[in-house]
Amino acid sequence: MPDDTPALRAAGLSRHYGGVTAVDDFSLQVDAGEFCAILGPSGSGKTTALRLIAGFERPDGGTLDLFGEPTAGGSAFVPPDRRDVGMVFQDYALFPHMNVAENVAYGLRGGTRSGRERRDRVREVLDLTGLTDFAERGVHELSGGEQQRAALARALAPGPRMLLLDEPFSNLDASLRQRLRLEVREIIRRAGATAILVTHEQEEALSLADRVAFMWEGRVEQSGTPETIYREPETLRIATSIGDAIVLPCRAADGRVRSPFGEHAAPADAEECVVVVRPEDVRIGGIGDPGVPGEVVERTFYGHDQMLRVRTRDGNDVRVRVGSDEAYERLGAVTLSLRREPRVFAHESAEA
Structure with missing residues (x-):
């Protein structure tokens, strides 16, 4: 054995x-x-x-x-x-x-x-x-x-x-x-x-x-x-300490929270929550594609990849990581969707 x-x-x-x-x-x-x-x-x-x-x-x-x-x-x-x-x-x-x-x-x-x-x-x-x-x-x-x-x-x-x-x-x-x-x-x-x-x-x-x-x-x-x-x-601390994270505050109702990307399951008994999304988990599409409408307002090129800052219609700024060879020289209208379900934490875990 x-x-x-x-x-x-x-x-x-x-x-x-x-x-x-x-x-x-x-x-x-x-x-x-x-x-x-x-x-x-x-x-x-x-x-x-x-x-x-x-x-x-x-x-x-x-x-x-x-x-x-x-x-x-x-x-x-x-x-x-x-x-x-x-x-x-x-x-x-x-x-x-x-x-x-x-x-x-x-x-x-x-x-x-x-x-x-x-x-x-x-x-x-x-x-x-x-x-x-x-x-x-x-x-x-x-x-x-x-x-x-x-x-x-x-x-x-x-x-x-x-x-x-x-x-x-x-x-x-x-x-x-x-x-x-x-x-x-x-x-x-x-x-x-x-x-x-x-x-x-x-x-x-x-x-x-x-x-x-x-x-x-x-x-x-x-x-x-x-x-x-x-x-x-x-925990939220681990989510924000390891890797890049987009933190979106939201409120829970009937066990669900709503983020710019839709509804997600909320932690039990939580009211104030945060939705955490990785920038590489955000999919970017063109006008008419399914997703959240937004506008690319900033582009930062790093060589191995690039980071886009997209402002949604409700005023949230969302960072999106894309490949270095994807053409976003011109800023403009896009749609956003998620590749995977995000993590949701009770807001108290941010202060624990």
Whole structure:
């Protein structure tokens, strides 16, 4: 039978610093082999949560199990060096007086491998991360991307079952960051490790992870696949924090709300509501096509796509994302319709 024991199960973890609560009722499950991204703004507690998983912090409450073993909480506390977890820090933390191979070998110190086995493992990990030709180079001779891969190689050298990454791409420029994300994901997949990434970059989380956990004020507000988090956000905060969102206030009557696009089901017992629409979910048509009449009043070209601002007859401004090759040089009359049903939230959820 396959082992379906989660790689990580956190239940109600909390961490306080004096009167400040950094993590509060943090609960999350990550399956073995998953790549999970913990996404949240600055101050949401995501780095503290990662430090609790690594063992650099003791929780004030709750429990943490790694691969089915009680690891923290209650009377349990397994120190970091016994958790079978590798860590890639935001600043890489490479030793400047060592070359790349020596930095990688440092991760194998204190183990049971013989000298030959350690050398073989260093060569294996350098090959895995594409650094074989850089083995003898000093850290100062490496580019930012090469330093990032060297830090990853050192973390992977002992063969940890879990890899933790604390915003590892934040020091890289945009084009290099995008390329390295895919490289790192492939390296981790080939290594067979469970990975947990902390980031404030939503594109990074959505493009890399199998599971995204959105954090707010110390707790996980929603966890799911990137598609679920984006398409089926459970709160207005998530809907407006991840991706672009058009927020249309409306009132509910008899369990329904009316937006410029028609009627939609309202949340139970809600009166004041908001309808949330993604700009790419708005279909634009010509005069005479079915839909809401409007007029294109502004066009912004971004290269990969363009954003139109359409004013409907009732005065609502609706943003519409269209392809970069669609011709809207001239502003004018159009019709709007939806490709999918929008999300509707009680207005109170905006202030929760």
